[in-house]
Structures are given as C-alpha cells and as structure tokens.
Amino acid sequence: MPSSNDPQPLGAVLADLVDRYGYRERFDAARAVEAWPVVAGPSIAGVTEQVWMRHGALHVKVRSAAWRHQLQFQRAAWRERMNDHLGREVVDEVQFR
Template sequence: MNQYKKKPHAASIRKSEATPLGDVIKDMIDAYHLNKKFDQTTVINLWPKLMGNTIASRTKGIFMKDDKLFINVESSPLKQELHMNKGKIIALFEAELGKKVIKEVILL
C-alpha cells in the first residue's frame, strides 16, 4: 500500500535548521519553475537603472517573450542608436544579472 504514496514536493519538505529567507525564496522559485518569469520581470525593472532616465522616458513600452527583449521607442534617432548598440544592451544585462537572459533585442 505504501508504494502508491505520493512523494512530497521539494518545496514542502521541512528542514531541521534555520535557513536564510533569500535561500528559501530561491529554492521556491526553483521548485515551481519560475526562474524564467522572474528573470524577465527583473530585466523590465532594471531597464531604467541600466539605460538611464533619458532613454527610459523615451521608451513607450518594454516586454519580454521567449528570451527576446521588445522595446517600443518613440524617437527615431534613439531607435537607431539602440539598434546599433543591441550587443551592448545584452552585455549590460548579462553583467548585472550574472547570466544571459536576453538573446535578442527587437525594437518596435
């Protein structure tokens, strides 16, 4: 009868020692496979910090889908400047996050 008992989820197993809250949150994100969505949200929230207020204020919208960063730009000169620096944008986010989250930048 014990052979049919369901194995507990990794996030629900109690640990005997105290664990820092940051580690608990990381374990929970890993257990529920939320890494990709968490990284995408982090990229969007980092946009004004890494690009600066001038560029951030001239972007109408920013979102991610399938490792691609979509940026809606209202200024043609800024759009051209960002187009020429796509690799640099990817490198900035990779340096800040410590891993490659963005594979392509698409300007709208």
C-alpha cells in the same frame, strides 16, 4: 550537507521554491523590465514607451525611428549591460521596435 531539519537562510529557501515551481523565468523577466530604465539611463529611457520580455528577448518600443535605428546598432552592448546588471544571463537578445 545540512539535513532538512536544519535552519536554512530565507533567501535560499525562497530561491529553491521559485526554481522548484518554475517561476524563475517570470521573475527574471520582471526584473529585466524593471531594470531597463536604470540600465538605459534617463536619456534613453525617456525615448522608450514600453518594455517587455518574451522568450528571452527584451523588447523595447522606441518613440522615434531615428532613436530606434541608433539603438539597433548597439543591441549586443545593451544585452551585455542588462545581463551584467541582473547578475546572470537573463536577456538573450534586445529588440528595438
């Protein structure tokens, strides 16, 4: 294990600070919200109005009841796609509203 005086990669130092000061959840939430349009693609992202994270749940506001109903059936797949894109378990569930 390197001593504290050894040079460390900047990414490792920043990751340590994020974890140490408790910002990991906020950063993960911001990454998930920003990832939604990429993961959803232009067709699905085009029928959504808002996306936000709260307590591990990704909330997606959908413009029409028909789209919301259709997307609701695929919640587990959306959660898996989001976490695959983010590289770790960030989204516990996806809720379409």
